[in-house]
Amino acid sequence: MSENVLEVRQVVKKFGGFRALDGVSLSIRPGEILALVGPNGSGKTTCINVISGLYRADEGEVVFQGQRINGLPMSALARLGINRTFQIPKPFKALTVEENVDVAHRNIRAATPLVDDPLAFVGLDDVRDRMASTLNSGQQKLLDLARALAGAPKLLLVDELAAGMNPAELTELAAKLREVASKGVALLVVEHLMGFVNQLAERVIVMNAGKEIFEGSLAAAAQDATVVEVYLGG
Numbered sequence: 001m002s003e004n005v006l007e008v009r010q011v012v013k014k015f016g017g018f019r020a021l022d023g024v025s026l027s028i029r030p031g032e033i034l035a036l037v038g039p040n041g042s043g044k045t046t047c048i049n050v051i052s053g054l055y056r057a058d059e060g061e062v063v064f065q066g067q068r069i070n071g072l073p074m075s076a077l078a079r080l081g082i083n084r085t086f087q088i089p090k091p092f093k094a095l096t097v098e099e100n101v102d103v104a105h106r107n108i109r110a111a112t113p114l115v116d117d118p119l120a121f122v123g124l125d126d127v128r129d130r131m132a133s134t135l136n137s138g139q140q141k142l143l144d145l146a147r148a149l150a151g152a153p154k155l156l157l158v159d160e161l162a163a164g165m166n167p168a169e170l171t172e173l174a175a176k177l178r179e180v181a182s183k184g185v186a187l188l189v190v191e192h193l194m195g196f197v198n199q200l201a202e203r204v205i206v207m208n209a210g211k212e213i214f215e216g217s218l219a220a221a222a223q224d225a226t227v228v229e230v231y232l233g234g
């Protein structure tokens, strides 16, 4: 059996006649942080949406811990151990911050906690009794992360968490995500901020127009002629 926690094999996702994902393959090992980068519209979020069960792949396979998971709903995937954050978080605004995390936790009763207190872990201890509607956008992203961690994922999909955070907050966040990975969780991180990616991932996949155009270190990506052309030409 493969040691990869996730294998995406030749996945195609179409919207009408448009191939948002055009034969994407990737794999992640337990404890690894893989970053998915690329210009706007290259298919990064669609990739997370397919893996997390929000969209169904038109072709190809998604295999999690050796099991084909194509077509399973997000709730079933969350129970198996796949949790995600959203580019635009949508907390339950009429609930408190703590209640938002409790809801996430209740949905996965059997899970052994990954962290004792997800809110304290992400730095939202002080606002746990506030209504979620009062959080600023950065805090809403951290709440989204806390909710995902409350599900005790084995695979955590992180969609543009860093936008709007200052450099000190980013360094702290990168350390937290590395700590999550050190517990054996595989992380797939979609991110535009290269300084943040640099603090996180040993391996990056660069996407363009629904295809992978590079896989390797971020430093090597920055030296790759095709990658440079896609970024500068786009």
Ligand SMILES: Nc1ncnc2c1ncn2[C@@H]1O[C@H](COP(=O)(O)OP(=O)(O)OP(=O)(O)O)[C@@H](O)[C@H]1O
Binding pocket: 015, 020, 038, 039, 040, 041, 042, 043, 044, 045, 046, 047
């Ligand atoms: N639900 C949808 N219906 C139609 N087209 C979609 C849908 N979701 C995504 N697309 C299209 O698929 C392509 C890839 O979008 P996607 O959001 O995956 O890109 P991305 O790399 O995450 O971009 P960004 O960095 O701007 O978030 C885009 O052209 C987008 O317009």
